Amino acid sequence: MDYLGFLILAFVMLGIALLMVFLNYLLGPKAPSALKDYPYECGVPLYDKSAQATFHQGYYLLGLLLLLFDIEAAFLFPWTVVYRYLGVFGFVEMFLFIFILTYGLLYAWRKGALDWQFEEEYID
Template sequence: QLVSPHQRFSVKFYLVGVLFVLFDIEAVFFFPWAILFRRLGMFGFIEMLLFILILGVGLLYVWKSGGLDWE
């Protein structure tokens, strides 16, 4: 018997990969912000809080819609 060289992967693998890349890039943005925290002042602090809030709402949406459930 011949076995097909192409295997089907679940979409969950791709979703987890995209979410990993998204939140990994988020971590890259935290490093320069932490270095320049004192110079940015209150504006930089509020801007980063807004950034974290937007990503948190996105994560909450994915979580509540079942995107992180592994079945």
């Protein structure tokens, strides 16, 4: 009986979701076109449809930077939990960590790693 409210809420949410999908199918625009099914990712149109195509190096660099800063940002959460017990040493240590992290971001920014300027190509 304790879970009755949760089950009712789950069924109501499922019903609303199914109702919205059905209404979208029923009332939504139906204008098929060739560009509607065209693959499009990360704001850059796909120019070559083969799986052997090369990617711009900006994708790899941005992926590495994202991974680096996400992992380092996730390191801040445990520090906030034990901050009270670390004292001044923990504060200075985290200040240096954030300083190095900020320096790395500024270095990548200055080197142009965050600029996304592609040559204009058009789809044939």
